[in-house]
Amino acid sequence: MRLPGIKDTIRACAAILRRYRTLLVSLLILVGLYAAAGFLLVPELIRSAVQDHVQQIGRKVTIGELAFNPFSLELRVSSFRLTEANGDPLVAFEALQIDAQLASLWQRSVTLREVRLVAPDVDLVVLADGSVNLAQLATPDASPDDQPDALPRISLALLSVENGRLAFTDQTRPKAFHTVLQPIQFVIRDFETEVDHYSQYKVSGTATTGEKMKWSGGFSVQPLASNGSFSISSLQATTLQKYLQSSLPVRLVSGVANLEGQYQLVLQPELSLEVTLPAVSINSLSVDGHDGKKNKRPPLEFTGIDFKDVQLSLANRKLSVGQLLFTGARLEIERDTGGLLSLEHMFAPVKDNTEAGQPGSGNASPKPDQGTRGTGGWQAAISNIQFAEGAVTFKDQSVRPAAEFVLAPISLIVEDFTTEANSSSKLQADISINKNAQLAVRGYLQWQPLKARMDLDLGNFRLEATQPYLSQHTNIKLHSGLLSALGTLSYSAKDDAEPQMTFKGGASITDLRTTDALTKNDIVSWQALKASGMAVRTAPADIVVDRVELRQPKTRVVIEADRSTNFSQILKNAKVGPPVATDTTGSAQVPETGKMSVQIKAVSIVDGTTNFADLSIEPQFAAAIQKLNGEILGLSSDPKTRARVNLQGRVEKHAPVEITGEANLLALTKYSDVTLSLRNMDLPVFNPYSGRYAGYDIAKGKLNTKLRYRIKNRQLQAEHHVVLEQLEFGKATGSKEAVPLPVRLAAALLKDRKGVIDVQLPVGGNLDDPKFQVGAIVWEAIVNLLTKVVTAPFAALGALIGGGAELAYVDFAPGSASLNRAEAEKLGKLASALAERPQLKLDVPLTLASQVDQQALAKVALDRLVPPLDYTTASEAQKTDRLRALESSYVNLTNLHLIYPELSGGSDEVALRQAKTSYLEKTLIDRLTPDASALDRLAKERAVAVQSALLAHPEVTPERIFITTRTSNTLAEVGDVRMELKLE
Numbered sequence: 001m002r003l004p005g006i007k008d009t010i011r012a013c014a015a016i017l018r019r020y021r022t023l024l025v026s027l028l029i030l031v032g033l034y035a036a037a038g039f040l041l042v043p044e045l046i047r048s049a050v051q052d053h054v055q056q057i058g059r060k061v062t063i064g065e066l067a068f069n070p071f072s073l074e075l076r077v078s079s080f081r082l083t084e085a086n087g088d089p090l091v092a093f094e095a096l097q098i099d100a101q102l103a104s105l106w107q108r109s110v111t112l113r114e115v116r117l118v119a120p121d122v123d124l125v126v127l128a129d130g131s132v133n134l135a136q137l138a139t140p141d142a143s144p145d146d147q148p149d150a151l152p153r154i155s156l157a158l159l160s161v162e163n164g165r166l167a168f169t170d171q172t173r174p175k176a177f178h179t180v181l182q183p184i185q186f187v188i189r190d191f192e193t194e195v196d197h198y199s200q201y202k203v204s205g206t207a208t209t210g211e212k213m214k215w216s217g218g219f220s221v222q223p224l225a226s227n228g229s230f231s232i233s234s235l236q237a238t239t240l241q242k243y244l245q246s247s248l249p250v251r252l253v254s255g256v257a258n259l260e261g262q263y264q265l266v267l268q269p270e271l272s273l274e275v276t277l278p279a280v281s282i283n284s285l286s287v288d289g290h291d292g293k294k295n296k297r298p299p300l301e302f303t304g305i306d307f308k309d310v311q312l313s314l315a316n317r318k319l320s321v322g323q324l325l326f327t328g329a330r331l332e333i334e335r336d337t338g339g340l341l342s343l344e345h346m347f348a349p350v351k352d353n354t355e356a357g358q359p360g361s362g363n364a365s366p367k368p369d370q371g372t373r374g375t376g377g378w379q380a381a382i383s384n385i386q387f388a389e390g391a392v393t394f395k396d397q398s399v400r401p402a403a404e405f406v407l408a409p410i411s412l413i414v415e416d417f418t419t420e421a422n423s424s425s426k427l428q429a430d431i432s433i434n435k436n437a438q439l440a441v442r443g444y445l446q447w448q449p450l451k452a453r454m455d456l457d458l459g460n461f462r463l464e465a466t467q468p469y470l471s472q473h474t475n476i477k478l479h480s481g482l483l484s485a486l487g488t489l490s491y492s493a494k495d496d497a498e499p500q501m502t503f504k505g506g507a508s509i510t511d512l513r514t515t516d517a518l519t520k521n522d523i524v525s526w527q528a529l530k531a532s533g534m535a536v537r538t539a540p541a542d543i544v545v546d547r548v549e550l551r552q553p554k555t556r557v558v559i560e561a562d563r564s565t566n567f568s569q570i571l572k573n574a575k576v577g578p579p580v581a582t583d584t585t586g587s588a589q590v591p592e593t594g595k596m597s598v599q600i601k602a603v604s605i606v607d608g609t610t611n612f613a614d615l616s617i618e619p620q621f622a623a624a625i626q627k628l629n630g631e632i633l634g635l636s637s638d639p640k641t642r643a644r645v646n647l648q649g650r651v652e653k654h655a656p657v658e659i660t661g662e663a664n665l666l667a668l669t670k671y672s673d674v675t676l677s678l679r680n681m682d683l684p685v686f687n688p689y690s691g692r693y694a695g696y697d698i699a700k701g702k703l704n705t706k707l708r709y710r711i712k713n714r715q716l717q718a719e720h721h722v723v724l725e726q727l728e729f730g731k732a733t734g735s736k737e738a739v740p741l742p743v744r745l746a747a748a749l750l751k752d753r754k755g756v757i758d759v760q761l762p763v764g765g766n767l768d769d770p771k772f773q774v775g776a777i778v779w780e781a782i783v784n785l786l787t788k789v790v791t792a793p794f795a796a797l798g799a800l801i802g803g804g805a806e807l808a809y810v811d812f813a814p815g816s817a818s819l820n821r822a823e824a825e826k827l828g829k830l831a832s833a834l835a836e837r838p839q840l841k842l843d844v845p846l847t848l849a850s851q852v853d854q855q856a857l858a859k860v861a862l863d864r865l866v867p868p869l870d871y872t873t874a875s876e877a878q879k880t881d882r883l884r885a886l887e888s889s890y891v892n893l894t895n896l897h898l899i900y901p902e903l904s905g906g907s908d909e910v911a912l913r914q915a916k917t918s919y920l921e922k923t924l925i926d927r928l929t930p931d932a933s934a935l936d937r938l939a940k941e942r943a944v945a946v947q948s949a950l951l952a953h954p955e956v957t958p959e960r961i962f963i964t965t966r967t968s969n970t971l972a973e974v975g976d977v978r979m980e981l982k983l984e
Contacts, residue, residue: 035070042068046075057137058085073100082137089167090133094119114158119165120184126170154193161186166205170243177243180208195222210234223268231260237285246290250346253298255285261310277310289346299342303328309383321382329390329410339398380419387412396468403468407431414445421448437461443488450493456505458485463509475570476523481512487534498539506532516566519558522611523566527552533601542597551606553628559614600635605647614688621688625649625657632665639670655681661708669767672711679704683727690729695738697730714768720761727757739783745984746786748839749796753955755839759785793983797833797840807833810946811976814849815856817941824949830981831953834960840983844946845966846939847979852971853938854929861928862921865889876910883913886920893927942979 043066054061064079077096083089095118101111125133164184170177184205191199198218205213217228237255241248261277282305286298309322334342390410396403415426429441439461443454463481470476487505494500513525533546558566608628614621630647642662649657661674683690683701690698704723709716729744750757761782789796794808807830810823819827834840866885869878887898903915930938943963950961970978 092121156191159188225266227264253286273314275312280307299332382417385414399468452491477517503536598637603632691733699728699730701727724757726755810979814852827949835955843982849977857930858925858928
């Protein structure tokens with residue numbers, strides 16, 4: 001079957017060939033030359049050009065097969081290998097296929113159907129000077145600024161990289177970093193350099209350390225931009241650590257990160273980056289310091305860190321996170337013996353031998369931000385931050401034994417966290433401390449400016465955990481104590497002033513018990529100490545407390561055997577403070593102790609007990625103030641304020657004690673006016689002191705005392721009103737420290753008819769005087785009082801009835817036992833005084849002045865024999881008669897014939913009579929001198945006369961007046977014989 005028109009068509013073609021035969025032959029020749037040049041010449045030209053360039057840059061290259069198809073414009077290269085001059089690898093691949101389209105010839109563009117690269121192997125090295133080895137492959141005289149005016153038109157349907165390998169080495173690190181990414185798969189579809197044309201790409205790779213990367217999306221060349229999604233899995237923290245090294249403040253020990261997200265990147269006309277990460281997870285992260293030991297557990301660990309809904313905007317400089325969750329966080333903090341925290345070691349900068357900013361230092365100087373919009377800083381926002389099952393351990397090696405605090409578990413939630421100015425975040429935390437205490441925190445936190453307000457609730461924190469700190473400075477053993485606090489803590493930072501922190505609320509310490517670590521004895525304990533209405537503030541620093549209640553406090557004060565106190569012994573390395581300076585007027589300048597103001601409006605004490613023991617004496621002394629109750633109102637450190645004190649208690653159960661008055665208890669030396677009253681105290685309790693210092697035990701007696709201490713501007717005025725009732729001394733102790741005074745006598749002199757001793761002991765002085773000690777001065781006042789009484793007992797006794805020291809003696813005329821009127825009246829006063837002091841006894845001695853009394857008695861005997869004569873008025877006859885009587889008495893007494901010795905007077909009868917009279921009087925007096933019995937009789941008569949005069953008082957009983965054999969022979973100034981009385 002013939003097809004119509006075929007013959008005609010053939011004939012027409014033959015005619016054309018005949019007509020253009022020469023032209024066709026020419027075309028065939030040209031095509032042949034083109035094919036020869038394409039198949040044979042182009043590969044060689046390419047090979048020669050590559051080799052020339054490589055030789056020019058000092059490298060080596062080997063190229064396997066190189067083929068070019070001029071008709072399909074397909075270039076194939078195999079077994080390409082580029083190395084350094086020493087043979088170190090640079091770039092290699094197994095095969096390269098470039099398939100261009102013929103349209104490239106007339107469209108003045110590069111149009112490629114496919115570029116296929118098989119098994120590329122690239123060794124990328126960042127050299128120590130910061131240069132990149134591949135960048136050195138350019139022609140040496142090429143300038144980095146030589147950029148084409150415009151991008152050529154390029155069109156690529158498909159670019160694929162198969163089974164690639166990238167070896168990366170960074171020699172700028174202190175220790176060179178090396179890693180390998182393999183295999184790498186890379187695909188780009190529909191690539192164009194046209195404006196706003198987006199090409200699709202897909203990249204994946206796996207590192208030899210296990211990290212995997214996937215990246216896909218689109219990108220444009222004009223403008224330079226990209227968007228897409230990416231994921232990184234199994235990113236090892238050790239890989240980051242090996243690369244970043246000292247650039248990080250810490251060392252990443254372990255951890256694996258996984259993340260995926262989307263991004264939008266624009267580089268022209270200005271840099272813009274938007275990243276969205278739906279989820280980022282970091283598992284088993286461990287962090288240590290650069291100097292941490294490899295065989296030691298890292299101090300910071302996380303079971304997991306999860307970020308959700310992360311969005312980053314480079315243009316707006318904002319980072320937002322939907323949720324940040326920390327699970328299984330564990331932090332160990334240690335304080336070494338030098339006081340340095342492990343965190344300071346952990347974040348300490350790493351020292352190396354290279355200069356900062358130089359290649360190889362790893363500390364290149366940061367460059368300023370370029371190409372980003374805005375001039376403000378970054379802002380971050382996290383909607384929800386959570387710490388779950390966290391734990392913090394703090395161990396303090398600077399104290400012995402080491403202190404340890406464990407905060408676990410820790411639960412923390414922060415909502416609406418943001419760094420935006422004046423915005424606040426909600427915070428909620430629940431922390432267990434040392435497995436027993438619970439701390440709950442609720443409040444808000446603001447970062448710019450820094451401000452916080454937290455409601456705190458701390459319950460049952462065991463104070464025993466603070467024992468190592470107490471042991472550093474004291475010998476106190478803290479056995480128990482629970483601290484609780486409830487209140488609001490506020491913090492506010494100010495640019496032009498110190499930050500201010502305040503706490504408002506209350507706190508309590510319950511079940512406190514402490515002992516002396518050396519003696520094992522109790523020191524201070526209480527059932528509960530509660531402070532309510534607290535307001536503590538810094539800048540300015542002050543403390544205000546509405547009320548402090550102290551329930552069942554117990555204190556033990558002990559004077560040890562060496563006379564030190566238990567409170568002085570519990571302080572380690574106690575030092576005496578510097579001497580107090582004085583100004584030009586001699587007034588003391590009290591050093592300033594601090595600017596903190598303290599005000600406690602009310603302090604109440606309920607059922608307090610203070611035990612006192614003195615172990616420095618034998619037997620040992622012990623007493624206790626019990627059931628101490630009362631209040632202290634208006635306690636303040638302001639020197640102008642006065643706190644009112646009103647406390648009542650009992651000493652040894654039955655002796656009421658009361659403390660009242662006004663004082664600045666936080667500045668006692670400024671002003672104090674406090675009175676202590678004690679009633680019905682049994683004196684035998686003080687036998688250890690009485691036996692030691694008085695030399696006698698106390699058999700019975702009661703003490704009532706009122707002590708008032710007034711201090712104003714460090715000047716002390718003290719009043720001691722002491723009343724002793726029915727004091728009776730017992731046996732003598734023979735103490736060598738007893739005061740060398742007759743204390744029994746002193747007591748009897750001071751004790752009134754009701755058995756009461758009532759004395760006032762005022763003392764005073766300057767507290768700045770280093771020699772001024774209240775106790776020593778009070779004791780000195782007591783000794784002075786006793787000394788005054790016992791050294792002048794009659795003066796003390798006479799003070800009761802208006803007499804004086806003259807009551808201590810009675811004067812008699814020589815030879816007489818009669819009391820004249822003055823002496824009788826004096827003895828009446830003495831009797832009245834003795835009636836007022838019924839404990840006193842009086843010794844009346846036998847009193848004689850032997851020679852004077854003998855002469856006086858002899859004169860009395862002579863007067864009885866021959867009556868005396870007043871020679872001034874007597875007549876001559878009377879004078880002669882008396883002489884005759886003297887002569888007769890002489891003969892009668894001596895039975896001798898009277899013979900006068902040679903007498904003065906001569907022939908003068910009057911003078912001779914006077915001489916004879918004087919001779920006879922003297923001779924007879926000598927003959928009439930009384931014997932011892934007569935003198936004893938006189939002494940007794942005098943004692944009886946005094947005794948009788950005293951007993952004439954109805955209240956003076958005979959058993960109190962003793963006639964003693966003690967003799968007294970003192971003469972008064974007027975010649976009388978003086979009887980010296982003695983009190984006992």
